[in-house]
Amino acid sequence: KAGVTQTPRYLIKTRGQQVTLSCSPISGHRSVSWYQQTPGQGLQFLFEYFSETQRNKGNFPGRFSGRQFSNSRSEMNVSTLELGDSALYLCASSLSGGRKETQYFGPGTRLLVL
Amino acid sequence: GNSVTQMEGPVTLSEEAFLTINCTYTATGYPSLFWYVQYPGEGLQLLLKATKADDKGSNKGFEATYRKETTSFHLEKGSVQVSDSAVYFCALSDPGDSGGSNYKLTFGKGTLLTVNP
Numbered sequence: 001k002a003g004v005t006q007t008p009r010y011l012i013k014t015r016g017q018q019v020t021l022s023c024s025p026i027s028g029h030r031s032v033s034w035y036q037q038t039p040g041q042g043l044q045f046l047f048e049y050f051s052e053t054q055r056n057k058g059n060f061p062g063r064f065s066g067r068q069f070s071n072s073r074s075e076m077n078v079s080t081l082e083l084g085d086s087a088l089y090l091c092a093s094s095l096s097g098g099r100k101e102t103q104y105f106g107p108g109t110r111l112l113v114l
Numbered sequence: 115g116n117s118v119t120q121m122e123g124p125v126t127l128s129e130e131a132f133l134t135i136n137c138t139y140t141a142t143g144y145p146s147l148f149w150y151v152q153y154p155g156e157g158l159q160l161l162l163k164a165t166k167a168d169d170k171g172s173n174k175g176f177e178a179t180y181r182k183e184t185t186s187f188h189l190e191k192g193s194v195q196v197s198d199s200a201v202y203f204c205a206l207s208d209p210g211d212s213g214g215s216n217y218k219l220t221f222g223k224g225t226l227l228t229v230n231p
Contacts, residue, residue, distance in 0.1 A: 043221040055216045097216035099207045100146050100165040105157040
């Protein structure tokens with residue numbers, strides 16, 4: 001079974017631009033979560049989607065948004081990029097987001113904002 | 115809120131040495147506990163997990179026991195290899211503010227392990 005895939009793997013943007021990242025979950029998985037990883041803050045939860053609905057959201061500004069499609073693929077968007085948005089963005093999928101379930105991570109998209 | 119505290123390291127060991135990475139947590143309810151590993155340039159891979167008190171998770175020679183009385187989930191390996199060099203993250207399943215049936219992962223800061231031949 002194919003793992004979680006993320007595109008693109010690397011991205012360079014300038015301040016003020018916007019960016020869209022894509023995530024394809026493992027087949028059959030309906031819950032998709034996004035995390036931001038930085039050296040200073042570590043791994044932080046952004047949001048989680050299930051059946052095209054956002055069920056959980058972390059403490060990030062409204063510039064960070066996401067959506068999920070009917071085939072469970074998900075995208076996240078960051079508008080008006082700031083230097084501090086430079087990070088590794090990780091997507092994870094699980095069957096339904098339950099307490100005991102394993103979240104499977106993709107390789108991440110590394111975003112550099114100049 | 116819920117949180118995870120793990121020794122930040124870095125930890126440097128010689129091959130075949132014994133490894134312990136401490137992890138303690140603060141949580142309401144009964145979270146599941148996880149150890150993930152991240153190799154350079156890659157995403158996170160599940161190493162092991164435990165879903166209730168006194169459960170022991172194990173994989174590839176690594177072990178961790180869910181201790182509710184001490185709120186701990188320490189990672190151990192009897193004999194490390196150079197290939198174990200990576201960053202290790204302790205995490206718990208957290209319902210977050212939604213309070214619903216869906217859970218996010220709350221992570222510790224990560225521990226960099228370097229194993230020298």
